[in-house]
Structure formats: structure tokens, C-alpha cells
Amino acid sequence: MVEKLATINVPRIREDFPILKRRVNGKPLIYFDNAATSQKPIQVIETLDKYYREYNANIHRGIHKLAEEATIAHEEAREKIAKFINANRTEEIVFVRNATEAINLVAYAWGRANIKQGDKIVLTIMEHHSNIVPWQQLANEKGAKLEFIKIDEEGHLRQDEIHELIDERTKIVCITHASNVLGTINSIKEITRAAHRFGALVLVDAAQSVPHMRVDARDLDCDFMAFSGHKMMGPTGIGVLYGKSKHFENMPPFLCGGEMIKEVHTTGASWKDLPYKFEAGTPNIAGAIGLGVAVDYLRNVSMETVHDHEKQITGYALTRMTEIDGLVVYGPKEVTKRVGVISFNLGDIHAHDLASIMDEEGIAIRSGHHCAQPLMEFLNVPAMSRASFYIYNTNEEVDVFINALEKARKLFNP
Amino acid sequence: MVEKLATINVPRIREDFPILKRRVNGKPLIYFDNAATSQKPIQVIETLDKYYREYNANIHRGIHKLAEEATIAHEEAREKIAKFINANRTEEIVFVRNATEAINLVAYAWGRANIKQGDKIVLTIMEHHSNIVPWQQLANEKGAKLEFIKIDEEGHLRQDEIHELIDERTKIVCITHASNVLGTINSIKEITRAAHRFGALVLVDAAQSVPHMRVDARDLDCDFMAFSGHKMMGPTGIGVLYGKSKHFENMPPFLCGGEMIKEVHTTGASWKDLPYKFEAGTPNIAGAIGLGVAVDYLRNVSMETVHDHEKQITGYALTRMTEIDGLVVYGPKEVTKRVGVISFNLGDIHAHDLASIMDEEGIAIRSGHHCAQPLMEFLNVPAMSRASFYIYNTNEEVDVFINALEKARKLFNP
């Protein structure tokens, strides 16, 4: 293992990401859409290539050499991920397609067995649709009630509501670790303490935190945690559900079929041990192995370095954005309380027009409701533009972005 | 498009599969485990590589160039697949992880809404666990009944049972198109006719047919069809659920979250149109695009050629296997009624010992219950070995295999 870098060498890191050499509309690509999905280092891309060229095989049941190699690599990836988030045990890591499936798995398998009429599910108003709609469906089906913790003007959860809404009727609290709109980092430990006092579980949507900062599942003491590989330098089609094994053991399976059974008879079936009970059918083998290598890459840079770099660039961008007339930024003012996500609006330029103008300058940003319509409704903003950073972004890119924003402003308000 | 090959040029095809150059235990790899997963041509491997190097982005919601390119490629893949199985409309193609998830989607979304106490679900005794266990769970939950169409000595479905078991209480018939153990190709049109007469739907598990023969969903007139990309030269982690749009439209969604909603409020949500209603969260974008290229590859060879080649090699293997003392083959005798899957036992050598001995010769075969324990129980066989072929396999490889079987026989019965 390479020694941890004391300070970050961004030019060196950029070399690892082939896509950053691309030009868009004649301009060098500036990729500021990392909260939607991250780019992939050559180490991950080559892992996929090598898998398919050298040892592609179906896993677990095979006795031949390729199956053996593929199985070992797949299970090593699981171990890497368990270590990365400091899980107690490797079998607390279940591979799924993405954070969305992870949350649905809990809503179906745990939720259908544990939520009853009159129970309460507590969410926050800043949740991504993926951490809202599965709970709405569950609540509808069971006659349970959803309540949303709201936010203050700076985009922090309201302390009073945390302690008011989480009560003895609460069965689970589903909360994002970092908001994909506001960038707010929520204090999960406070939530788990509040919830566990009433015997409620806590599911953490870590889609925006695990890729960007050190996340310690054991320390957070959350019961479930969901995240997506594609946002953390891994391939598309692979995600993770972490769960305390005591919960996993008591849950019925979710998807059923091959690979997850111990025995099947015409009259019934029994399940494999954890984590396989939750992994039906042929998994995304290459995806899991690729995600393991993405985790290697991140550990090698070190999550502290990743987070520090993003704080630095976010701070720089926030400062420079104040230079632009009519630009409004949403979310916490303090950089230490955010991940590298900046949502904003510029005068009355529609967010999609802004994204199109940025695209013409080679800058990829996102615009719209960011899968957080309840938050948009709460803030009474129809759409926002969003720039989100990763380890390979630079202040120089931010400068180009600021110039492009200035151009857009002049174009629309000549 | 390249002109269809009149006769198959296997050496030329083998050039496209880098893994076939591999050596295992010092011997050239002979990959006879295609029913578990197929190998991938360079065209598919390079598609993944190019995706991640040049236009990786999250799809659907993005306005920037990369998002636009990725979205177009993803949706083109869907169109290719719709054409490949002759679907009526592109939106009848839903991307999932694998055949197993496809079947679970139907069992959850259609099943939970349509199956009631006393209803009947008809399966066959040759189903893969993935087409049994989801229905067992559903039947348990709803108080419905499962019935299994049994087989005759040759491994064909019993005609009398087809017409006896499918009746007015039957709500759905779930049947494999081709058995992953016996190789039997089932006459789906006969089943759809029998089922539709009583208003029952038909779900076809096409995991072993779509990769190996022309499958025409419209002609079969099935209501749902499930298959996996990884068995048809595509990447791992991508599969397809086909469904007639009239059913899809009436079904509630399955997984909920980002990408599949039209609007979300704190009080409820509405769904996007087909097929997006069933695709929650960031999909396996690279996987879908890769599967599209796998379909291109197969169409280019032509499915008739694929099937013909496999019939030829299966016929050759079956003939040569009769030379070996004590070797028992399961399934239909006639090659025209099979896909290229041969399950067998050799004397009382345990299937796993046989697989290990083959592995030492560089030959990858599978052994065990092949995720079909009810069939094993029915046949009263604890385990089988299985050789399964694809377009890149040759009679010369079969010869090596036959020699290795002969060696194993002598080793165990000296």
C-alpha cells in the first residue's frame, strides 16, 4: 500500500481519470456533477476489463478455476467495503444495485414485517425521493404515519423537531447523512441516540457521505446504511446495504431465487446465512469487484484528504459565487458543515437554461428538483442549479465556472 | 451491418473472446459452463471501457453533454433489446439486475395486487429456484396454491398435466422456456393458449432461451418474460423484464425512489410512464449499454446460426458420451428438442469430484443441484454434472472433454 499523501496532489489524481481529458463543445470538460455520479479512475476501469478478459464466471456454486477466482475477488470486495465503513462483520454488507434498492430492501423486508397501523416513520424534509417514496408506500399499505423533520433557514435540521417528532410511536427514522441539495451534513449520532431511546431503528442514506468523508457505521450506531457505488468511483449497477446482523438475521428475505436459498422443495424453502439471504440471482460480479477497487483508491488517498480537499474547493467556490450579482446559494454558510455540493439560483434565469449555458462552456452541472421535490416545495423554489465537487476538481475549474456564470448573467440581463 | 454468415466461422468468433486464450492448470481453458454465465466478446468489453473513459454520467435528468450521450446510449440499448425479442413497444422492456429480479418484480408488483386466497399458480417441476421461490413466498402470503406440472421420462412436460392443472382457478403460469438442467425446450405457445383460455397470465423464464435461439415474445404471446444479460454475452448486473404494456400499465410500481416518479409531495407521489415506473434509482447504465452491444453481436451472428451450431455440438457430444461406460445423460434424446445443455452422471463418481477432475484438465463444467432442487428430488438424483455450450465451443473441445471423462472413470474404477 502506498503511503498516505500528506497533501493532495490533484494533477497526479487527474491523470487517473481518463474522462477528464475530454473536450465538450470545444472546451475542456469541467465535471461538476459528482453528486449525480462520479467519474472512475483507470484502476477501476481496468479491473472490469481484466475481470471479463481473464476470470469471468458465475460465483459461489462453481468448482472450476474461473469460478473460484471470481468468487474470491467478489468476497474480497465485500471485506474491503466492510472495513471501509467499519462494519462489525463482513456479512453485514449486502450487495444491491444502488442506494435506492438498499432502502427498498429495508422497507420491504424489515418494514412489511415490523410496521403496523398507527406506527410512525420519521423522515426529514431534505430527503432524496429514494428515502421518501418507499416509506410512503409502506405507510399507505400499513396505515402508518410519516412525519418530516423540517429545517431552519441555514438548512440544518430543527433541533426542536428532532426531539418532538421522534417518540414512542416511532419505529424507524430514515435520514440522509449529507443532503444532495443543501450539502448539509446531519449529526447522525444525535439521531441514533434519540431514536434508540424509544427502541426505534435508524436508516442512514449515506449516498452523499460515504463517497466524500470517513463514515464509521459502528460509531454512528445506525441500524441500516445505504449507499451507491457509482457515486464513489465505482461502476454503475452496484450499491451497498449495511445492516446490523441482529436485524438482518430476524428479517425475512426480500428477492427470492437462486443463490440465496439453502434448500428448496415443492412445499417450501429455507435461506442461506447472511449476507447471501439477501442476494438473489447472479450478482453484479464485475461491479462488486470494481467497487472494491474504488474503495482501495479512496483509502489510498484517505477519506480525510478527500474531505479536506472538498472543503477547500467548496469554500473557494462559495466565496467567489458571492461576487455574482443576484446569485443565491442554498444551505449552510459554514464550509465545515457541508459536503462539496452547492445548489444555487442566478437571478431569474431558469436552472435549465443555466445548465445549458454551462454545457456550452464545457461545464457539467445539474439542474432541476434534484429528486428532492418536498424540499423544493418547502423552500418554495421550483428548481435549482447544482455544482458538486470531487477529489479531481480544482480552483482553476471554479474560476472558469465563475466566468461562465457571469456570462450567463449578462446574457439574460444585458 | 455485416452480412449474415451463412455458415459459422468459429475460429473467427473465438478471436473475439479474450478469455479463451487463457490457460487453466497449464491446459487451454475449455469453457463449458455457459448456462451459468457466458463469456464476453471484446466488443462488449470495449463498450464498457469506452463508456467509463468517454461519457459516463447519470442519465435522464441531466442537461449536460455527457448526460445526453449516456441517456441516448442507454435508451438505444433498450430499443435494440425490444427488437431482439420482437416486443411491440420499447417501453415493454424494463431493465433489472437479472432474471431473478425480473421474476420477483412480477411476483411483488403484479402478484401482490392480483393473487388472492384460493388462487392457483402453476409452475413446472423443472423450474429454476428463481422461478419457484418468489411464487412460494407470494402463495404463502396470500393463501394461494402452487401446482407443478411434472415431466415424462425424457424430460418433456406431461401433456395431460398441462391441461389438467391449468384451470379456471389458475391466475398465472410460470414456466421456463428452456431447462437449465435437462435442456428441454418447452412449447410456450401451447402453454399460453391453455392459460389464456382461462384468463391466466404466462410468465416465461427465458434465461436459457434468449441467449441461444430466436425468441419472439409477440409470437409466443406470453405476458411476461425474464432473462439475464450475463448469460448472453452481456455484462453482469443487467437483466430484462419484458411485459405486455397493458399489464405494466395496471401494475403498481415495485422499487420506489428517484427516476421512477413524476411528482413527490410529503403526502404522496405519482409515477412516470412506462418503462421508467419500474426503474428506481440510478440504473446499471454501462451494463445496459453493454447488453445492447451483446445483442448486436448475437444478431450479427444470427440467432439461427447460434442455435444450429449448438445443436450440432450438442449432438456430437451426446453421441460421444455414449461411448463412456456408466455415463447417464438426463433430458430429451432428440437434439432438436434441446438447447446446448447436457447434464449427466458418471457411474457413482460424485458430481463435484468430476468437476474437480475436469478442472484439472482446464475444463470448466458445473456440478450440483443447478438451482433446481425440486427437479433433482423428482428425478431422485442428488447432484449432476453439466456441460453447456455456446457459439465459441468446438467439437475438438468436446474430444478433450470425452478423454477427460474417460480418465476420471478409470481413476475411480481402476
Next chain:
Amino acid sequence: MSSDIYKDIILDYYRNPRNFGDLANADVRAKDSNPLCGDIIEMQLKINDGKIDDVRFKGKGCAISQASASMLTEVIKGKSLDDVKAMGKSNVLELMGIDPGPTRIKCALLGLKVVKLAVYGYLGQAITEEVKQLV
């Protein structure tokens, strides 16, 4: 300025929309939205003798959707319903003089879709697949 799709004429129609507002004696109204951008367009038509006598639109959303809707109102005034039914994507692109690309095209076509919804509605005819596919 290098912004290719935000030509002066588009921005002008966006800032100063022609035929914006309500039509007191409209014969038919229609409204639709573009789920990608959240754009909303409403069209109000006065129809006489198989021709569009007058038209107003209202809406909210991005410059492309609002400008294209406004431009469209000018063009359809006086056209026969059959002519409007025959209009397609290419007519709108020509009108705007830009190619907004595969993603933003939906913004550009929203106005046309709503006009067609209104016309089919007025005629009591079923909406065709082609109209549904516009946005």
C-alpha cells in the same frame, strides 16, 4: 456571446413574450408540463370556421419553452386546424432557428404539444401517439 441556443431572438421572446395572457372568449384551453424542467404552458384558442382566429398563452419555465410557445402563437394565428395538426418538430426548430439538442428539445416542443392538445380537444378527437411523444 458564444451561447448558441440562446440567440437574441429567443431571449427577446422570453423577456417580451408575444400573445401572453388570457383570451376572454376562448373556445378551448389546454395545459401541459414538461417533467424534466417543470415547464408549464397553457394555450387558449379562439376558433372560427376551422381556423385559429386568435390565441394567447401563459406559462412558467425555461427560456426555450416560453420563447418557443410565444413564437408558435404568432405562426398559428390564421392557420387552419388541419395545418396545425400537420405541424411537427421541424416546424418549431425552423421557427426558433436553433437545435436545442436531444434533452432540451422537449422544452422546445411543449408549446406545440399543448396547441395540438387544444385542437384535438376542440375537435373531440383522440390524442394521437405522435402528440403524446412530443414531450
Next chain:
Amino acid sequence: MSSDIYKDIILDYYRNPRNFGDLANADVRAKDSNPLCGDIIEMQLKINDGKIDDVRFKGKGCAISQASASMLTEVIKGKSLDDVKAMGKSNVLELMGIDPGPTRIKCALLGLKVVKLAVYGYLGQAITEEVKQLV
């Protein structure tokens, strides 16, 4: 023959299993299976004064599982329960003289697991994580 893991000695124990059958006056029995292969092994032990006085096994399955179980019965006869509890993977591999590789190792270790299940059961002690992980 080139078959590395099917050495003559393994095949010999498979074809002619030593200590196969039932033990009339066994003090403890245990049974388990290997889900990969469907191998089944049952062990019956006669225990005296903290030592294994006698042992028989029964089973069905692949050569690796049956031969290793049979070989194991010969080795544990006369051993103290503590010594048996201390045995591990390396002891079995040494005994067999082969490395069956990461997949088949479960077949090789099934016999040891079942012996340990029997011993822990006899002692009324909880099964350790280490034993559970063997197969």
C-alpha cells in the same frame, strides 16, 4: 494420472472407508452437511475419561468429504477432547496430503466440523465461531 487432489490414498479411503458405520454404545452423535456439495457426515463417539475411546462415521457425498472424514476417525481415536478442540484446517490438510483449493476445502473440513460439533455437544459447551466457519 495427473489428478492432483485425487491421490491414490484419498481414493482408497473413499472406496474403503475405515471406521464406517454405527457405534452401538456411542455417547454422542453429531451430523452436518455441506450446502455446496450436499455432502453429509455423521460422527458417533464413545468418550471415556476425557478421551475418545472409539468412533464411527457415516455419510454420503464426494470423495474429498468421505475420505477426509474417514482419515480423521483414525487420527482422533485416543485423543483427548481438548486436543480435538485444538485441531484445525491445517491438521486435516496435512492428513490428506493435498490442498483441495478454496472451494473444495469445505468438503475436506466437513468431517472435522462434525467431530467438533459432537465434542462441544458432549461437553455442553456453545459452538464457537471458529467451528461454524469451518464449512
